[in-house]
Amino acid sequence: MALVSRSLPPGQSAKMFRRARAVIPGGVNSPVRAWRNVAGGDPFFVRRGEGAYLEDTNGNRYVDWVMSWGPLVLGHADPEVVEAVREAAADGTTFGAPTEREIELCEEIADAVSSIEKVRLVSSGTEAAMTAVRLARGFTRRDRFLKFEGGYHGHGDALLGEAGPGVPSATVSDTIVSSYNDVDAAAAAVERYGEGLACILVEPVAGNMGVVPPAPGFLKALRALCDASGALLVFDEVITGFRVARGGAQERYGIRPDLTILGKIVGGGLPLAALGGRADVMEELAPSGPVFQAGTLSGNPLASAAALVVLRRLRDAELYERLERRATELETGVRAAAAGQAVCLQRVGSMLTLFFREGAVRNLDEAKASDLARYGAFFRHLLARGVYLPPSQFEAMFVATVHGPVEVDRTVEAAADFFS
Numbered sequence: 300m301a302l303v304s305r306s307l308p309p310g311q312s313a314k315m316f317r318r319a320r321a322v323i324p325g326g327v328n329s330p331v332r333a334w335r336n337v338a339g340g341d342p343f344f345v346r347r348g349e350g351a352y353l354e355d356t357n358g359n360r361y362v363d364w365v366m367s368w369g370p371l372v373l374g375h376a377d378p379e380v381v382e383a384v385r386e387a388a389a390d391g392t393t394f395g396a397p398t399e400r401e402i403e404l405c406e407e408i409a410d411a412v413s414s415i416e417k418v419r420l421v422s423s424g425t426e427a428a429m430t431a432v433r434l435a436r437g438f439t440r441r442d443r444f445l446k447f448e449g450g451y452h453g454h455g456d457a458l459l460g461e462a463g464p465g466v467p468s469a470t471v472s473d474t475i476v477s478s479y480n481d482v483d484a485a486a487a488a489v490e491r492y493g494e495g496l497a498c499i500l501v502e503p504v505a506g507n508m509g510v511v512p513p514a515p516g517f518l519k520a521l522r523a524l525c526d527a528s529g530a531l532l533v534f535d536e537v538i539t540g541f542r543v544a545r546g547g548a549q550e551r552y553g554i555r556p557d558l559t560i561l562g563k564i565v566g567g568g569l570p571l572a573a574l575g576g577r578a579d580v581m582e583e584l585a586p587s588g589p590v591f592q593a594g595t596l597s598g599n600p601l602a603s604a605a606a607l608v609v610l611r612r613l614r615d616a617e618l619y620e621r622l623e624r625r626a627t628e629l630e631t632g633v634r635a636a637a638a639g640q641a642v643c644l645q646r647v648g649s650m651l652t653l654f655f656r657e658g659a660v661r662n663l664d665e666a667k668a669s670d671l672a673r674y675g676a677f678f679r680h681l682l683a684r685g686v687y688l689p690p691s692q693f694e695a696m697f698v699a700t701v702h703g704p705v706e707v708d709r710t711v712e713a714a715a716d717f718f719s
């Protein structure tokens with residue numbers, strides 16, 4: 300499994316970043332890749348990945364705890380996934396017409412996620428979330444929706460929740476924003492806007508302010524608020540779907556949403572996402588219903604082939620036990636390394652964040668009270684020792700089935716070295 304390090308001259312990344320900046324805004328195709336949140340200097344450029352490791356264009360190898368921000372639950376370049384994509388590609392990369400694989404994939408998703416009766420495949424989490432909100436609005440004939448500070452549901456105007464450059468206030472005027480884990484605030488918002496509320500949109504485990512678990516009773520209270528007000532409960536399980544359990548956070552916490560947004564793992568590492576849920580709601584989507592939605596590459600054959608391999612492998616409960624075990628070892632090791640320091644480690648299953656602050660993080664304000672400069676120093680320290688963490692305090696580390704004791708030990712040693 301070991302990657303061969305090529306001894307290239309250092310500084311390739313810097314050169315490449317200059318070249319990238321000349322032709323790509325900020326040099327990257329998604330902002331967090333520029334490492335601005337950790338003042339990390341020039342980001343590396345990836346040459347390849349294998350199993351638990353990434354190799355950059357300088358020939359450096361890193362234990363990868365980012366895993367493309369969650370999708371790669373089986374690690375990089377899983378041979379079976381690669382072979383399935385290769386085989387699918389030989390038969391054509393896109394048709395814009397239905398295929399049997401799409402049926403198989405939607406059946407697999409409906410089998411895994413108990414609240415999902417019908418599924419629509421799309422190409423990104425953003426698209427799935429935009430569709431969920433439109434569908435909730437169309438189904439309820441109401442315009443407003445409630446989301447939570449620090450929750451991220453993609454970059455659609457209304458999903459951002461706040462007007463800004465390029466986001467006119469009219470596009471967010473029906474987006475109500477409340478504090479995560481605060482039942483009273485959510486109840487007050489529903490009291491105030493309930494009659495006009497199409498849905499409550501929530502990450503059942505927050506992953507976009509670092510890992511913040513739902514407080515006991517929070518998700519249940521949201522379910523009750525929806526039932527009382529006629530709003531739909533929409534779980535954004537782009538991160539948690541197939542990760543915190545095969546059936547997602549709704550399985551782990553025993554709450555049944557009306558609609559579920561899936562992304563990341565559901566696409567097997569290729570661009571594919573999904574929206575699913577109650578059949579009566581889903582049937583409102585075109586062409587069976589009046590709510591329009593479409594996509595040229597939706598249900599793409601390569602992505603569907605990869606997804607099927609991964610989701611079928613995830614039927615094996617042993618894989619989830621392995622993820623849990625490895626994540627527990629990592630948690631225990633890092634906790635011991637950081638004993639006596641002002642940090643707080645939060646974990647749900649195979650997603651975890653080490654916050655550089657004392658005391659639990661329950662919402663965005665508390666996440667923001669972390670020592671970001673110190674997180675940046677931690678990131679750089681581990682990077683120099685061949686361990687790649689998320690280049691931001693407000694993201695999760697993801698454990699994959701390919702992470703073993705060697706990768707955990709190396710990470711814990713590097714962390715211990717930092718804290719001593």
Ligand code: PMP
Pocket residue numbers: 368422423424425426428451452453454502506507535536537538562563572
């Ligand atoms: N929802 C959640 C919870 C996410 O974490 C993300 C992306 N990180 C999205 C939606 C948007 O997905 P995509 O980047 O595929 O558009």
